[in-house]
Amino acid sequence: MKKISNKIKVLIIVIIILLIAGIAVVATKGFNVGLKYNETKKVEIEIGKDFENSDIKKITNEVLSNQPTIIQKSQLNQNDVTIMAKEITDEQKTNLVSKINEKYGTEINADDVQVQLVPHARLRDLVKPYILPFAIATVIIVIYAAIRFHKLGAIKTAIKTIFFLILTQGVLASIIAIIRLPIGRTTMILVIAVYMLTATGLICNWEKKLKQKKQESDIKNA
């Protein structure tokens, strides 16, 4: 049986712990979904003047106790602001309106501003468009690896390729769950990056082994 070095043993143990911890966190608390895709409260305020998002951010930090917020300009003239946060009470809404009135010299009536609930997006819906391209790419990469490295064992190579591609995504998901990284627009970028690195790393590793095997067979033949 192939001897596994201590470093590899430690790595395997760390990966197992990460996976178990990740599953436990997801099962109990779920993923931390970022504001963009989570259920939020929204207010739309017609300022009627030019404004900077950073100024509105200062106001929301003050009124909403530094809650994470999404601030967007709306309408074609960019004079309306949409503020989204996990929670906006009526009192907070009134304070927001009064601060904006103070800052921009407007006379917006807080009663004209409604707090709307924005429902959450399902994580399944966010991931769905990526399933097919990843599946196709994985199949092609596995077939390529099996053919290119058939001297190392086509089936063994194919299985290892699938295993490591899935394992690294599992570890990434666990890390995201454990450190409570918000699921948002950058999550799929991380997934793509890890996928590409894993696939390239595997191919580089197989190329190195193939080269070693070729050198060994050349020496034997010599």
Place this chain on the structure above:
Amino acid sequence: MKRVKIITITLIIILITMIAFGGIYVKKQNRMENIMKDYSLAMDLDGSRVVRIKVSDEKQTIIKDSNGNEVTDSSATSLSDEELQEKGYTKEEQPYNSDDVKTVDNYKKSKSIIEKRMNQLGINNYIIKLDESNGDIVLELPESSNTDSIIRTIGTSGKFEIVDKDTQEVLMTNADIKTARVLYGYSGTGTASGTAVYLDIEFNKEGKEKFKNISETYKTTQNTTTENTTENTTENTTSEDTSDATQKEITMKIDDENIMTTSFDEVIENGRLQLSIGQPTTDNDTLQNYIQEASSTALVLDTGEIPIRYEVTDNEYVYTDITDNEIQILIYVVLAITVVALLVLIIRYKANGAIGAIGYIGLISLLLIIIRYANVALSLEGIFGIIAVLIINYIFTNKLLARLNKIDKTDKKNISINISKANREVYKDFFIKLIPVIIIVITFILMDWVPISSFGMTMFWGIILIAAYNYIVTYSLIKINADTKKGGNKKDEKDKQ
């Protein structure tokens, strides 16, 4: 001469870089205008149309007879209260969406049908959110010239019925439809000639059978007149009986609106119903309107009936929350890292490192220009693609320079050959290892979903440039520089002699 070549190429690269980062300014109407095409931005970097559709609370007027049955004759709705009373009818206001329709399953079904419609309309980037407590749906979709008509279409119920004109008995519904599509062709009959647009509804197996029976039952009948002559002993009497066979007709309704009333001249066995939309026309704008109308109807019939009536309550354009400031910070960080990395190249590889750095800058500039003109919709994933190209190109350049550094520089005679050989080895080794990335990129560029194709396209152009540009420019510069040094050494040796 060779130094001139190096300087010329370097100046061209500087020019391309200035164009990529600055633009091309020309004088137009007494002011300078940048004629460089701007980046095409995806929803996450530009903005989106945010639409909220709510379960409708609207009510409809129902007329009931004295037995409590609904009066389906459409003329009953126009009767006055006194007339209704005379006939023993009562008027009731009923919500379009009754309580038994407002279920989580129906909300989810509605969301699923709306998603299907958006996919069929080719909307390749959207976010859809459903509030399961009240059925509200919030959509974020990219802004385009037909966003308003898309919004109208996706929220339409799409209820299809074929009913008996007299009894209002429902004969066929959405469940009988297999597919609906738009057909058009030239129609040259009579005064109205031109391109005709048809809505073609194909029924499924059960629907085909039902439709055949309906076309048999509701066949167009002829008027018949019979004469009866009787004679008796005292007087002659002649009487004429004229009887008309009752013409049964069907009414086709979409969203409770009567589309047509007809009978059938012949039995239809192919399970297809074709409706003409408008008149045959040669006017392109009119034709486009007819096609648009037919396409909207075909889409709602093809994707199924939304079980709940929705109404649009909010519809506004919202800009991205990613500010210009945040993008600038990202650019500055990437620039700073790139500058440091290029300085490392120069320090490590000296003249070749400087050439590599110049080539590197040229490649990035060219990539940014190509992205603008190749209509790549830039999303956050696309920006990541650009950063990935920066990293891959740096690794390639470093590998190439490292390999060239190992060449025996004392062997002046064969230096060009050795450089070519080294270049080939690096290309082969590098691109073989890049194959999985190439597979991922090619797969992604074939996808419709904008964030995926944005990443794919930026990487695609990046990899093409890494291969072609580095061979044409970077490698050529390094070779010219090596030849220049060889020539310079030969000159030194001659001077010594």
